[in-house]
Each structure stands twice: as C-alpha cells, then as structure tokens.
Amino acid sequence: ADDVRIALLVKALGIGFFEAAYKGAQEASEELGDVEVIYTGPTTTTAEGQIEIINSLIAQRVDAIAVSANDTDALVPSLEKAQRRGIKVISWDSGVGEEGRIAHINPSSNSLIGRMNVKLAADAVAEKGQQSGKFAILSATPTSTNQNIWIDEMKKSLGEFPNLELVDTVYGDDLADKSFREAQALIKNHPDLDVIVAPTTVGILAAAQAITDLGLIGKVYVTGLGLPSELAGHVHSGAVHNFAIWNPIDLGYAATTVAYNLVKGEATGKEIPMGRMGSLSLDNAGNGAMADPFVYDASNVDDFSSIF
C-alpha cells in the first residue's frame, strides 16, 4: 500500500521549536514504517500563509494535516474544506477551533503552563534570597492566542503565590529589537523589578541580553519558556536561573502518531494511541494534553542543548 502522507504544518519555518518537533515526527515515521512526513510552513507567522499551504496540501491529497495554527479561527474554513475532502486534521501546540479539526494536542495543559511560569518567577525570587518579589511579563504580539491564554492562567494562579506581585505586561512582538527595548523600559519603569517572565523564545532571549547589557545579572532574573539550545548561554551567565519547555520532540512524535492512527482508523472514541507515549485521551472539546513542561537549569541544560 501507499505510504500514509502526513503534513506537519507549523507556524513558520525556521523556528527552533518546530524544527525539533519535526525531529520527533521523523522518529515516529521511522517507527511506523509506512509514513511520509511533509514538513511545511509559511515564511512568516500569518494565517493567510498557512491557508495557502493548506490549499496546496488539499490539492496533493495528503492523508492528514497536523497543524500548529497562527490563528485559532481564520484557518477553520480551510481546514473544514480539507476535512470535507477526506483529510484528517488535528492541531497541536497552538490549536484551531473545534470545527476545524478532530483533535487538538496540547503540549501541556494551559493552566499547568501558566502556573509553571509563575513558579519559575518564584524560583528566581528565591534564588535572589528574597521573601517576596515583583515580576513583569514580556509577551509576543498582543494577538498571539496561546500567549494570552497563558498570561490569563498566570494571573489566575497568582493566588497560590502571595509573595509575588505582577507589575506590568508588555509586548515585544517577537521582534528582537522591540523586545529588547521593552525589557529595558520595564527595568527603567520598575527599578525594583526582580523577574521578567517571557513565555516566548524571542522575548526571553532579548530580555536576557538586555539584563546582561545593563549589568543586572543576579539583580533581575529572566525566565519563561524557551529552548535549551537557545538559552544555554544565558543560563551559564546567570541571567537566566531556570526556565521551562515541554519536549517539542515528543510533541511532534505525538502529532504524527495521532494523525497516523486517525488515518488508519485506530482511534476509538476518545482514546487515540500515540506509540511510545501511550495514548491521548480527549475531553469533550477534543482536547488532549501531554505532560508538564520540563524545567531546565544549569545542571541539565547542556544535556539537552544539543538536542533541541
């Protein structure tokens, strides 16, 4: 029989996180044998770019599309069309509306991620040897869905950390220069700031660099979500005490196996097997969550920095 062709459609090409997910997808494809993975994505993180690619994927009659979406809603009509043409659609990492896909694989649950970010801030405050501290959030664009969900979740879990105070939320638009400037402005506006939490790779890097340049290592910590390969340097310099990320390789692996099993009809109701990772159980909205984000610090970052 022909190979099962699964498209791994990412937010944009050239992002370390997704490259790592692709590694996981390749791993799954080797394990499954009869799978061809098409790794694709637009040049910039736009919904229109992804739609264009979805159109060409429909034309190629791929068997499944696993998408990490740039826009929750805008992709839905195109993905519905794909489903009408018999293509199995799932989303992962950053989801799309329910009508647009069969299942969504959350890297972790949003509430866990939100809580984790706050906990990282607490860790950093503890590292400074203080009882209580102030932190600010440096996000990506004001419109990125998962950023906003996580920020909401962070605010919700603040109750658990009475010693932490959120003083500001700013947006660096995932641009290095803007994030850098926003980080500088945060420090200028809040001289007693202890931690900057950036749940985005560009942001966390820019903030760490700004702290380094201002000579505030040890005084202001940067934390959030990032990749070990990108942050190893800042962990060693001390600008970042610890940070978290779920395993993108596992995520890519899971997305591929789930898509494969949907194509093969192996999915039974709310349970979809995902190879070495057991099985994904879906809630009523078709969401399934994987594990907790994993925390990296000086002790383990080097072990992972060569992997993703």
Added chain:
Amino acid sequence: MTTNTITKKNSVPDFLPVGKLNKFVRWESFLVIILFGVCVLNSFLSPYFLDPWNLSDATFNFTEKALIALPMALLIIAREIDISVAAIIALSSTIMGLVAELGAPFYAVVVTGIAVGGLCGLCNGLLVTKFAIPSIVVTIGSMSLFRGISYIILGDEVLKNYPDGFDFLGQGYVYWVVSFEFVAFIVFALVFYWLLHKSIFGRRTFAIGNNPDAAYYSGINVNRHKLILFVLVGLMSGVAAVLLTSRLGSTRPSIAMGWELSIITMVVLGGVSILGGSGTIGGVVLAVILMGMVTFGMGLVNIPGIVMTIIVGLMLMFVVSLPVLISMYKAKRQRQV
C-alpha cells in the same frame, strides 16, 4: 488592445538606452509564454496540478490581492502608490466585524466593509493632494495608522459573528468549480480594463502619469483625479477585505499582514512602469495568474515558502531586466552590422 502604444516614461534622459520592447514582442505575449511554460512545468512536476478543483483552490490564494492590484495599476500609472492597502483591509475588516457583532444584516456588513475602505482611500488621497506630500511617504504613515486603529479597537480580541450567508462571498461557488471570488475578479478585471484602456478616465490617467503639469494645463483636474484613484484603491481594498474576511470567517488586526508588497510585485510584474505613465490591465491580470501558478506549483511539490519568495524575487528581477537586456543586445548587433 487599441492602438495604445504608450512608450516608456521619459524620466530617464533621452540619451540613455531605455528598454523598449519591439512592438511585436509585447509584454503580454512575453508573460503568456512564461505562464504557459510554468503550467507545462507544473503539470510535469505534480500529477495534481491539472485538476479543476485544485486549480480553483489555487485561485483563492491570489484573487483578493489581485482585486487590489487592478486599481493599484492605475494609481502607479498616475505616478502615485499606496502601500497602506493591507492596513486598509485590516481596518475595514475590523469595522465590518464590529458591525456584524451588533447584528447587522449581510448587505450592511458588506457595504460597511467597502465604505470603510473608500474612506481610508479618501484619507490617503486628501493627504497626498492637499499637502502635496509624496504618496509613498503618506502611506508609510497611514499604513501604521490604519492597522494601529485596528489594534486599538480589537486588541487581542477576535470577531467572528458574521451573518448567515456571509461565508458564501469568500468560500462559495457560483457554478461547478468557479468560485464567487474568481467571478468577482474577472468582472472587476473587465471593468478596470475598460476604465484604463477605453475610457476618458484612463486616458487622463496616462496623461497625468507622463506629465502632471501638462495634464493640469490641459484642463484636467489632476488633484481630483488622483483623489478618485486613491478612493478606488481604497474601495477595492474594502472589497478585498469583505472577501478575505468571509474566507477566513474571522477578523484579527493582523489580517493580510505584508500583502502590500505582493500586490505591488504583481503590478510591476504586469509591466506597469513604477515610474508611472505606462502599463496595461491585461499585463497585470497575466502577472497575477502567473504568480498564482508559480506559487501553487511550488506548493504542490512542497518547496518551502521562503524558497518561493526567493524565486518570486528573482523572477521579478529577471523579468524587469529582460527588455533592457534584449535592447542592449540588439543595439550591440546593430553596431556590429
């Protein structure tokens, strides 16, 4: 096309070898040949290319941009440019979303979208004509302004409560594989063809593009003409906003980000002189389809998007240099004879 032998704009001093294709090697013929080659190549590369449904799907990728490219061609011929078009889409889509949110009926939403586009165009046009500021400068500013207003209104919200039937505009089919969007594009292409090549308006556009002073002294109201052109671009951006919003089923302020450059690329590829004064709608339509087919073909064989942008970039450079190269080659041969 008529006996419309518009020559290249003479802003380059007359002693310079200006690329002028032989009358028989028209720009359009040239595009047709490339287009044909691309289609042949595509059908070789992918078995999926020559499938009516797939080709129909492919048209969705460019029709909205193409709708703006039509008036943009006129605007560029008249020596102006509008790089705020994508931002106009964003603002127009945002206001449409708000109106829809209030429960407005189908047609009211559509009219709102187009009207907002027209107003934005009017705004650009007034700034350009009243203050005599170059349009590229004005629209760099209004690009941020219009999209910025969308951000102010929407923030991180999304609007998606569009009325019933609204999705037809961007997703529906009129007959078999022929989508509503594509029909709209063909109709507007004919309208703009007439406007540029057959009507007084078009004749005046060429006159203004070649020599605005002389046009003014010949009794043409140059400022009003330009204002109308900006409004036209705005209105068509509104139309594109309606279709795009309907196709996406939702609005965010980041909608249509970066489209201005692909639209201008389409126009230039279509043989419209960026210096103003010459160009044809036929060329623009061909260029639009050509670009659509190139990107679609590459998509079918999963060439990464960024490689596509390289190819489109190179194509643009090649295509604009070609006539010059040909005329240089000819001049050289003539000298040798």
Added chain:
Amino acid sequence: MKQFLANSRESFLALVVVVMFFAIGLIAQDFVSISNVVSIFNDTSILMILAIGQMLVIVTRCIDLSVAANVAFTGMLVAMTNNVYPELPVIVLIALALGVGALLGAINGVFVWLLKVPSIVITLGTMSVYRGMTFLISDGNWINSHQMSAAFIDFPRAVLLGIPVLGWLAILFILAAFVLLRFTEWGRNFYSAGGNPTAAFYSGVNVGKVQFYAFLVSGTLSGLCGYLWVSRFAVAYVDVANGFELQVVAACVIGGVSIMGGIGSVFGVVMGALFIGVVNNALPVIGVSPFWQMAISGAVIIAAVIANSRSGKSKGRIILRDRPQVQTPMAAK
C-alpha cells in the same frame, strides 16, 4: 534662501525632538538624564547608520528596500562564521560584514546602473532574495549568544568616554557622511545626479555610476549593521530586522530628504532617526498601551511629514518690488 529654509526646517525638527524629549520627561521622571540620552542615542545608532546610507540612495532618486534583508543576511553570515571559527578576531568579521554588505549593495547598484531597472523594483526583488538566502544558509537555525564569542558580543558594547562603541560608530559615520557630502566632488555628485539627471549627464557626471555608489554605500553600511544588530541583540535568525526598511525610509523622510531626489542633509536624517528613536523609547516608558503604539507612530509620521511639507512651501520669488514685507533672495547686490 532655500538652503536657509531647509536648514531652518531641520533646526525645527531638532527643536521638536528636544521638546518632545523634555515633555516625556514631565511624565516619566527618569527619562531626562544623561544616561538616558546616551542610551537612546545608542539605541538609535543602527537606525541612524542605515538611514545615512538610505539617504544617499534616496538623494539619487532611488530607494533601497533591501537594507533590512541585507542586515539579516550579513548578520547571519557573520554570526555563523563566528560560531564556526570563534578564534577569528572581530576586526576580520567586521571586514567580512562590510564586504558582504557591499556585495549585496553592489548587486542592487549594478541592476540600477547597467540595466536601468527602477530601484524600487529591483530592491523589492532582492529584499525577498536576500531574506530567503538567509534561510538557506542557516537552514532556519538560530545562532544564540552562547554560540558567539565574547569578543564578538562585547565589541559594540565597549564603553569609551561614556559612550559605547556602537554610538561612536554612529558618530563616526555621521561626521564622515557630512564631510563627504559637503566637501568632496564625489559627495556633491549624489545631489547633482539626483537633482537633475539630464543636467548631471551634460556636466559629465555618470548618473548610473553615482547611483551605483549610493547602493554600494547603503549596502556596506547595512552589512556593518548586520554585524552590529546580531551582536547587540546576541541572536541571529532569519527574521532579524523584518520590516525595518520602512523605519529607515521613515527616518529619512521625516528628516526632510526628498523622495524626488536631490535634497537631503545628514543633520536632518540624524534628527529624523532620533525622532523615531525618542518615540520608540518613550512609548513603553510612559506606559502607552501596546495596542496604541502602532497607531501613534503612524500618526506621528504623518504629522511630521505634513509639518515638513508646510514649512517648505514658501515661494522664492517676488516680482512686486515695492512690497518688501518679504525679503527677496536676490536683493543682495
């Protein structure tokens, strides 16, 4: 007379920048300080250097939209070289950046000079091509701070007499550009070639070649800024400086450079860049909602160019001699 007007226009812009700076200081107390001035200047340095290159291009009636892509490509190339050969001295890497940037600029220039292709079209093309090439050479990977040598990162940060090297570089290029444009024939040719190409040709100026030089300079400066950018932000990736070309052009037009060619001054461009720099730095500091920032900067650009166009509109000639309320320029005997 016009020259005087132009100068006064630039002084007006300078005044606006200063007033704006202090006005913001009223809202955010820490804003007005020597260190913040240095910091804003430093922060704007890259924009200023790029804007000077862009100004030359615009003065010759062209435009270079590929500067940001050039920054990304050169930055990536230099960062990758540094990653593979960390022991290479920074000066070699800077030379590499200058060379590669110059090459990319020269490609634009050759198209404009020898093939007479409108610059906006050619740089629209190379903008995509250079950015795409950045992806190809890096395979989409990022180069992060720990993959860069200490010297690589430290160079623009080294402080001399209270100002970082990055700022000194900007000062150096501002002065160099001023001297070249005012006091050398090579520099004056940019104005004549852009002001009236036919007349320039009749005067023996090779217009195409001058335009080529403009692109060459713009490319070289972009290459340098490629290095400065990745080193300042300690990261190189494909999307570096995405969309920055519009800010560079905006700095020029706010600074009074005429998009029709022939007019523009270094001082004006520096003020234009500082204007943008102050706005960029101030908006987050005075706590403007992030959702408002884009609209505000758009409105500010429009307001600035309107102000510019108004003050430049006075007519130079008066026939009625006995109405002396306006001084005639040629009354000087």
Added chain:
Amino acid sequence: MSEGSPIFRLEGVSKLFPGVKALDQVNLNLYPGKVTALIGENGAGKSTLVKTMTGIYQPDEGQIVFDDKPIQFSSPQDSHQLGITAIHQETVLFDNLSVAENVFLGNYPRKHGLFVDWQVMFENTQQILTSINAEIDPKANLGGLSIGQKHMVAIARALSIDAKVVVLDEPTAALSHHEIQELYDLVEQLKADGKAILFITHKFDEIFRIADYYTVFRDGRYIGEGRICDTNEKSLVEMMVARSIEDTYPKQDADIGDVVLDVTSLSHPTEFDDINLTLRKGEILGVYGLVGSGRTEAMQALFGASHNVSGQIRIDGQTVTINSPAEAINHGIVYVPEERQKQGIVLELPIYQNISLPQLSALSKNASVDLDDEMNLARQFGERLRVKTSSWNEPVGNLSGGNQQKVVIAKWLATNPKVIILDEPTKGIDIGSKAAVHAFMSELVQLGLSVIMVSSELPEILGMSDRILVMSEGRLVGELDRSEASPEQVVTLATGGVAA
C-alpha cells in the same frame, strides 16, 4: 574660402535615431575669434549637432577634428576638458543646488586636492556674474530664480572654464531685449579673446549683427556655408527652406468687434498688481515686458492656473470665476504656455492623444474615447499647422522643439476657443514656421477669435499686435496703439522709463 584655419571641424558626421536620420554627413568649421551662425528649420538637426560636439551623443559616422587632431568623446567631460563648452537649448541646471555650484559643477575648485573649496567657488562665481552684469547671489538656490536669470547662470557656467570653443544653442530665445544686448556684448568680448563661437538662432537680425560665418542645414543635411558679408537674408532663407518666404509678419486687418474679455484689477499678493485690460473680438493684443516682469504669471492667472488671485474677469459681459484651467477652457480661454516641455505637452504620448487631451469629454460617448474622432481632429489641426511627422501616432517627444510647439498650438485651436493666450508663441521656432504661426494668428482673428500674445521679441510685438500692453515689475505701465507704437517707446516703457 576663408583666411585662417578652423580650430574645430566636423567632417561627414551622421547621427541616427530610430526612424530618423537627424544628421546626414554634415560638415562644420569653427574659427578662432569668429562667430559662426548655424541656421536651419526646426528639426534640421542643430541641437543634435551640439550634443554630438559635446560628447552627449556619439556620432554614427564621420569625425570630429580639434586643433587638427581627430578626437573621440566618450562622455561630456571629455569635451569639457578640451575646452568645448555649450549652453544647451533647454536649460539643464540644478534647481536644488546653489548658483555657484551650478556654475562649477563638474569642475569644482579644490582645496588640498580633495576637498571642494566653497569660498573660492563663491568668489569666482561672483566675479563671472559681475562680468556679465547679472545681479544674482552665488549662494542663492537656483530654483528660486526666474527663467532669464537661470539663463544667465547657464552662460556663467559656460564661461567658467577657459573654453576655446563656445556653443550657444538659441541663447536669446528666453532673454528680453535688454539682456540680449548684454549677451551681444559678451559675444564680442569672447570673440576678442579669440574663442571660436557657434551661435544657433532663428532670428535673422541677430545673425547679421554678430555672426562672421554661417552654415546652413536642412533636414539633417549640410547645405552650405560662407561669410555673412557675402550673403543676405533672402538667400539665407532660401538655402534654409528651399523656397522663399514672403512676409514674416503677415498681419492682416481683421474686423475688430465687441469686447470679449474684460479684466479689472487682477492682482496677486507677490507677482502682479492691478492689471486691467480689455480684449475685443478679432484683436491681437501684444503684451511686452522684460523677462521677469510678471507677464507669464498674469496670463496664468487669467487661465486659472494661479492661486490667491483677486480681481474680476468678464467674458462677453458676464462675470465669471476662473479657478482652474478646466474652468478657463470651458469659458473659451486657452493658454499656450511658455515652458512647453513642462506644461505644454505630454512627451511620451502620441500626437493625436496630446491634441485631444483638453476635450476628451467632447470626443467620447458614454465616457469611452472615440478613436476615429480623435484621429480626425489630430489630422485636421496637425496638418493645418504643418506639424512635421511621419504619423499622428508618433510620441511628441520624438519631434523637434519647434514641431512640439506646433502640437501645443494645434491642441488649443482644436478646442475652438474665444480667447487664445500665446506666451512666447514663436520661441525657438524657425523662420518658416514662425511665419506660418503668424499667418495663422491673422487667420484666427479673421475667424473671430481674440489673441493675447506675450512676446519678448520686439519685431514680433510690433509686427503682429493691434494694441500693445507693456508690463514692468508686475504692473501695467503703458498701452499703445499699433499705429503709434515705436520700438523706442516700447522699450523705454518696459525698462521703467516714461513714454514720450
């Protein structure tokens, strides 16, 4: 034929343009200390020759001999360095640069070998300008000067190098009486300095006044040369046009009717003040003044192309408001501008489209243009004005200067106006066509049109006008009837004196 050997020679030079042989094996000799006049109809190839001499064009065949050595120019700079300098027909200067830079561009005085010496440049410019009696500030921006002043700058530029050969392509076309006299003095001075001068002009009085030799071209071909003292106007004209021209100023009396146009206290804040004039049906009203006297501005105001204008305009007794050229055209007032290439025509568009431009609405049905009507219109008026072209579909830019001017006039006549304002209508037009334009003016007034003719050429003003208005420094300073006007009177008025 002549004593002394030429310093500069062209032998069998040809220059081809696509479809036109602009120069066909022409010869030219220039002698040190002598003025050679080059004459020929519009499109004869005079300006093309100048461009070939100065390295702007490369000849397709033939050779250029300088000081008995054959030379080749690969750029204008080469010719500049040999000491060949030219004032071109269309002023080619830089509006955004200072006067001094315009004079010295390409030839900057240097300091330390590398740097431009502004000080010296300003001083030298001042010196040259003073020597030609031009009151212009070397530091001023060129853009603020009038056309006449710009021309003086162009002359200063030609004098800034130590030239051996000076080429003047219709230098007096843009100058007024007074300035022309000064130019003549200048030419005498150059002659005395031993420079070889090529002087291109369509004015015959000029030729006989200052030239020593003449060379005649016709249709790109060399016809002949000789000494001025051995010839006369009639034979020169015959060489030029291969026929004889009866009368350059064929003014015929037309029936002068009612007042068509009545202007009261037309004023502008800075350009002109309190202009009152009346124009009758069938009348040619001449407007004379020195260059820079505000005639152009006043006429543009009448045509609606000027802002901030106050005053009253009545057409056929009806008060009208004219705020744009479109309104003026609607009221039957049309204007043939002085700056032809800038305001008169669209160079890139074909002749027929230029002619139909002001009346597209009239030529269209349902907003679509009717091509046949358009072509007919172009043919009718183009032929009437004897526009020399191979096809009405030819871009106007390919025509010679004089023929371009005819297209502009044709365009306006085709609108069937009541009043036609001609601003320097024969500037740069050869003697044959000039006579044709004048004959046509007579014909127009006989058909019942009224003409306002702005001209800086005294013979034209005196020869063609029924009435003459004189302007000076933005004001009307006198009105003379055809019968009573004498050249002295007109010039005195224009220069600010009081008419006797």
